[in-house]
Amino acid sequence: MAECIFCKIVARNVPATIVWEDERSIAFMDIGSVNPGHALVAAKPHVENIFELDQPLAAAVFQTTARIARALKQAFAPQGVTLYQANGSAAGQTVFHFHIHVVPRYEGDGMNLAWPIKTPPRSAIEEAAARIRAVL
Numbered sequence: 827m828a829e830c831i832f833c834k835i836v837a838r839n840v841p842a843t844i845v846w847e848d849e850r851s852i853a854f855m856d857i858g859s860v861n862p863g864h865a866l867v868a869a870k871p872h873v874e875n876i877f878e879l880d881q882p883l884a885a886a887v888f889q890t891t892a893r894i895a896r897a898l899k900q901a902f903a904p905q906g907v908t909l910y911q912a913n914g915s916a917a918g919q920t921v922f923h924f925h926i927h928v929v930p931r932y933e934g935d936g937m938n939l940a941w942p943i944k945t946p947p948r949s950a951i952e953e954a955a956a957r958i959r960a961v962l
């Protein structure tokens with residue numbers, strides 16, 4: 827995709843601080859780092875979101891994500907690591923080329939995701955599960 831910034835990073839057409847790559851995935855530093863070490867793991871081919879990932883690509887991207895998480899743990903000794911991945915603007919996606927954020931975390935670092943729990947009745951949870959099973 828000619829105008830996609832992450833495709834340009836994969837093709838080395840724009841500068842990026844790359845830390846790892848293999849045949850199907852690439853990891854580079856996020857220019858908008860939340861904490862030092864904040865990295866992005868992207869699919870190499872242009873796939874917009876998780877719905878376009880085939881199984882080998884999903885496996886490759888997640889293997890690299892786990893590899894980067896282990897490296898961040900060793901390099902920064904954070905108190906935790908958060909994976910963040912958004913699909914669609916309603917979900918918070920701003921770059922429409924599939925990627926996973928790998929963020930070293932510390933108590934009180936200010937990275938907060940609002941999590942508005944609704945505590946639905948058991949029947950509603952069962953009904954949601956039935957809808958999922960029906961399409962799997």
Ligand code: 5GP
Nearest residue numbers: 831842854855856857858912918919920921
């Ligand atoms: P999203 O909001 O789609 O989950 O995350 C997109 C991320 O890409 C943002 O955190 C943003 O800082 C990062 N980003 C946007 N443009 C560039 C770029 O040109 N280079 C790098 N390294 N990161 C970028």
Ligand code: ZN
Nearest residue numbers: 830833872923
């Ligand atoms: Zn792209």
